[in-house]
Amino acid sequence: MRAVAATGADASRAAFRSFVDEVVIPRAGDFDLAGAVPPDVVAEVAARGYLGAVLPDGPLPLDMVGLGALHEEVGRGCSSLRSLLTVHSMVAFAVHRWGGDAARERWLGPLADGSALGAFCLTESGAGSDVTGLAATAEEDGRGGYVITGHKRWITFGQVADLLLVFARTGAGIGAFLVEAADPAVRRAPVRDVLGTRAGMLAEITLIGCRVGPEALVGGPGTGLNVITGALDVGRYSVAAGCVGIAQGCLEISAAHAATRRQGGALLKDHQLVRRMITRMAVDTEAARLLCLRAGRLKDEGDPGTLVATCAAKYFAAGVAARAASDAVQVHGAVGCVDGHPAARYYRDAKVMEIIEGSSQVHENLIAEDVCRTGGVPRSASPAVPLQGLPPDETTRWEIA
Numbered sequence: 001m002r003a004v005a006a007t008g009a010d011a012s013r014a015a016f017r018s019f020v021d022e023v024v025i026p027r028a029g030d031f032d033l034a035g036a037v038p039p040d041v042v043a044e045v046a047a048r049g050y051l052g053a054v055l056p057d058g059p060l061p062l063d064m065v066g067l068g069a070l071h072e073e074v075g076r077g078c079s080s081l082r083s084l085l086t087v088h089s090m091v092a093f094a095v096h097r098w099g100g101d102a103a104r105e106r107w108l109g110p111l112a113d114g115s116a117l118g119a120f121c122l123t124e125s126g127a128g129s130d131v132t133g134l135a136a137t138a139e140e141d142g143r144g145g146y147v148i149t150g151h152k153r154w155i156t157f158g159q160v161a162d163l164l165l166v167f168a169r170t171g172a173g174i175g176a177f178l179v180e181a182a183d184p185a186v187r188r189a190p191v192r193d194v195l196g197t198r199a200g201m202l203a204e205i206t207l208i209g210c211r212v213g214p215e216a217l218v219g220g221p222g223t224g225l226n227v228i229t230g231a232l233d234v235g236r237y238s239v240a241a242g243c244v245g246i247a248q249g250c251l252e253i254s255a256a257h258a259a260t261r262r263q264g265g266a267l268l269k270d271h272q273l274v275r276r277m278i279t280r281m282a283v284d285t286e287a288a289r290l291l292c293l294r295a296g297r298l299k300d301e302g303d304p305g306t307l308v309a310t311c312a313a314k315y316f317a318a319g320v321a322a323r324a325a326s327d328a329v330q331v332h333g334a335v336g337c338v339d340g341h342p343a344a345r346y347y348r349d350a351k352v353m354e355i356i357e358g359s360s361q362v363h364e365n366l367i368a369e370d371v372c373r374t375g376g377v378p379r380s381a382s383p384a385v386p387l388q389g390l391p392p393d394e395t396t397r398w399e400i401a
């Protein structure tokens, strides 16, 4: 089965694929075992412009379909590295879209060339799927700035990020703030031995009376929910594409193993029950890719229906990745059950995809709500839907420029 042709991205996809085959796949197992993506790989990703690819004026001229192809290919090689692209892109997008002049001047260049890495700091003990439980506070300091106090959990690449996008309560509602990770009022503690994306360099981040100036505020004092919605849309699109990459990787290693492993007098690929697993993987992967492609095209057209389309793509692709990874372990038998084997890594990483960027249950709620509201009539565009239990807001519609 051929991959879907991605408008404007075919040539780029070939370059992404060879980078992943040559640089990422041979070392992805080591990243996983070491619990870190090494700096030389991050530097190469940055040098290729991949970290700034979400920015319209960034170093790599990609449309959103092309961005999806990049994140799919990187996801095929290493979900931890893809997760760096995800959270960094979410922060870069938020600064580009809602940052003031000073913030854009200060950060867009370093975010585009990867000399500053971004991390997205939303989750807390009492705020997971439902962010209305956010407890971090940002109090006005009387000079236009804020003093932020709070504790953030499960922050991808929080161990090494330079710029934190932190969500905290202000008197006017939730605000989004840019915080330099090197600030002495920021403490970070590594989170190790996560089930999947083990090289995602997660951290707990504590802010204790962290002072920031007025330029740190991204959007208005009470418009953090819009920033969350917009950034999560980018994150979901990235994760959806990364899930297609996981499923594609599972398909490729399973087809290769089935073509060489002989049991019961025949190659595995000639056993019907193995062929069924491979067929399901191939068809599911292509279906998930098509949903991602649709979400990406709607983004490129500026169609607000992309929000629901992205939820559908993320929901479906996460399930596809989990099934494909389970079948990939099955096809490999015992050798696929060992740490360091790609099937085992895909299996662990795929489970995480059903939890992050809106769990599968969160997406079931969102999609069902949209279907019930609109009557389920097929359409190319739809009004913005509330995300993660947040109220609808005119300004949550997708905009790239």
Ligand SMILES: Cc1cc2nc3c(=O)[nH]c(=O)nc-3n(C[C@H](O)[C@H](O)[C@H](O)COP(=O)(O)OP(=O)(O)OC[C@H]3O[C@@H](n4cnc5c(N)ncnc54)[C@H](O)[C@@H]3O)c2cc1C
Pocket: 087, 120, 121, 122, 123, 127, 128, 129, 130, 153, 154, 155, 156, 157, 194, 196, 197, 200, 202, 352, 355, 356, 357, 358, 359, 360, 361, 362, 365
């Ligand atoms: C590897 C990894 C990386 C992460 N990176 C980041 C990051 O960079 N930045 C960040 O801010 N956070 C990050 N997170 C946190 C992630 O966003 C949260 O784990 C996620 O939002 C779910 O929240 P929770 O873990 O508190 O689960 P909970 O919200 O407690 O949910 C637990 C279970 O209940 C279900 N559930 C919750 N609400 C409902 C409902 N209304 N209806 C039905 N079922 C429901 C969920 O689907 C889930 O199965 C990361 C997590 C992981 C595991």
